[in-house]
Amino acid sequence: MHPDKTASTVTAAPKVSFVSLGCPKALVDSERIITRLRAEGYELARGHAGADLVIVNTCGFLDSAKAESLTAIGQALKENGKVIVTGCMGAEPETIAERYPDVFAITGPQQYESVVEAVHRAAPPQHDPFLDLLPPEGIKLTPRHYAYLKISEGCNNRCSFCIIPRLRGDLVSRAAGDVLREAEKLVAAGVKELLVISQDTSAYGVDIKYAASAWQGREVRAKFFDLARELGSLGAWVRLHYVYPYPHVDDVIPLMAEGKVLPYLDVPFQHASPDVLKRMKRPAAQEKTLERIRRWREMCPDITLRSTFIVGFPGETEADFEMLLDWLDEAQLDRVGCFKYEPVRGAVANDLAAAVADDVKEQRWHRFMQRQQTISQRRLKRKVETRQHVIIDEAGSTVAKGRSKADAPEIDGAVYVASRRPLRVGEIATVKIERADEYDLHGTAVGF
Numbered sequence: 001m002h003p004d005k006t007a008s009t010v011t012a013a014p015k016v017s018f019v020s021l022g023c024p025k026a027l028v029d030s031e032r033i034i035t036r037l038r039a040e041g042y043e044l045a046r047g048h049a050g051a052d053l054v055i056v057n058t059c060g061f062l063d064s065a066k067a068e069s070l071t072a073i074g075q076a077l078k079e080n081g082k083v084i085v086t087g088c089m090g091a092e093p094e095t096i097a098e099r100y101p102d103v104f105a106i107t108g109p110q111q112y113e114s115v116v117e118a119v120h121r122a123a124p125p126q127h128d129p130f131l132d133l134l135p136p137e138g139i140k141l142t143p144r145h146y147a148y149l150k151i152s153e154g155c156n157n158r159c160s161f162c163i164i165p166r167l168r169g170d171l172v173s174r175a176a177g178d179v180l181r182e183a184e185k186l187v188a189a190g191v192k193e194l195l196v197i198s199q200d201t202s203a204y205g206v207d208i209k210y211a212a213s214a215w216q217g218r219e220v221r222a223k224f225f226d227l228a229r230e231l232g233s234l235g236a237w238v239r240l241h242y243v244y245p246y247p248h249v250d251d252v253i254p255l256m257a258e259g260k261v262l263p264y265l266d267v268p269f270q271h272a273s274p275d276v277l278k279r280m281k282r283p284a285a286q287e288k289t290l291e292r293i294r295r296w297r298e299m300c301p302d303i304t305l306r307s308t309f310i311v312g313f314p315g316e317t318e319a320d321f322e323m324l325l326d327w328l329d330e331a332q333l334d335r336v337g338c339f340k341y342e343p344v345r346g347a348v349a350n351d352l353a354a355a356v357a358d359d360v361k362e363q364r365w366h367r368f369m370q371r372q373q374t375i376s377q378r379r380l381k382r383k384v385e386t387r388q389h390v391i392i393d394e395a396g397s398t399v400a401k402g403r404s405k406a407d408a409p410e411i412d413g414a415v416y417v418a419s420r421r422p423l424r425v426g427e428i429a430t431v432k433i434e435r436a437d438e439y440d441l442h443g444t445a446v447g448f
């Protein structure tokens with residue numbers, strides 16, 4: 001039992017205001033930093049003004065993201081004055097220091113220790129046993145019922161449009177036992193869906209030669225298949241992101257067919273023309289992707305395939321682009337995101353071939369989206385009259401908002417669920433799908 005907390009034993013804890021920009025991977029970094037600071041007794045402030053300091057976790061992937069990061073730093077300086085910058089932009093401290101010489105400290109991506117050490121200097125921790133209490137699963141920024149699980153840092157690929165390996169370094173995989181223990185804790189704390197992320201999930205373990213580590217009294221290898229299988233035994237939904245179409249990915253599809261991991265693959269294909277893929281230096285670019293997709297669907301007919309593409313890559317010809325449209329027709333992907341190529345400072349791609357004119361990029365983007373939209377809509381319509389398991393993200397008095405196994409949070413569509421009793425966030429209901437619109441499904445809960 002804890003002794004009473006009295007006014008004399010509690011002094012005000014230092015308050016940290018946190019801005020988290022960028023991708024889900026950066027969000028996981030933010031969660032780790034916050035967990036650590038909370039464990040040391042720091043509190044999170046609601047705004048910059050009332051805080052002792054501000055941490056800005058930046059994104060430096062595209063120039064537009066850098067601009068957003070710089071604006072966030074400027075705002076934090078204006079409203080608070082004591083600012084620690086971390087994340088991808090921290091790998092380029094000169095850019096930040098040039099614009100904002102008053103920044104308190106700048107640390108690079110994944111340098112948790114340096115961030116915490118800078119926080120200690122800016123506002124020393126107070127060792128108060130009452131404030132040091134921390135739930136074992138950590139403090140999470142994502143809703144409680146789903147969590148991102150980062151299995152590695154960095155990347156061994158060298159895609160010509162990407163500066164992530166320069167910012168984050170080569171692949172460093174976590175031991176399987178370590179990942180599984182974190183997953184286990186999350187599930188014990190009520191997480192119902194684990195989203196596996198990294199820069200290249202299919203490359204997991206390559207750097208540590210697939211070394212085995214102990215978990216639950218046995219040895220588990222740091223291999224994509226082994227990890228997916230063990231994660232699938234925890235009783236939560238397991239969703240795999242950023243997987244490349246290497247042959248060994250085929251091994252995981254039976255786990256999907258058996259219901260161990262979600263029948264969902266997020267594969268960033270980026271293009272279909274061999275010339276463009278070669279210039280992009282994409283991993284697994286030599287694989288016959290349509291053939292691969294066909295095999296995946298044969299093994300697991302329910303599989304949902306999501307991907308992202310870049311149009312207007314330097315040197316992309318009309319013929320390359322048309323090849324991509326034809327590929328889309330063949331591939332019949334379920335969900336697709338498309339970006340117009342944006343030259344990232346320092347990326348090799350910018351000098352590989354002539355840039356595609358902005359108006360051509362724009363046109364191609366619209367043509368691409370139109371073509372894919374018809375496909376996505378047709379595939380979504382096939383769900384009408386079926387029953388789907390739906391995880392509830394937002395409760396409502398008559399209609400709740402959730403996602404089926406085919407929908408990842410933030411990036412895919414939603415399922416709107418009417419129910420005779422209010423549904424709880426995190427609950428998984430069986431829903432009869434009644435109609436589909438452009439991106440979303442609508443239905444009624446028929447089982448709880």
Ligand code: SF4
Pocket residue numbers: 155156157158159162163164165199200283
């Ligand atoms: S796989 Fe390519 S795009 Fe992805 S992080 Fe690695 S280098 Fe960048």
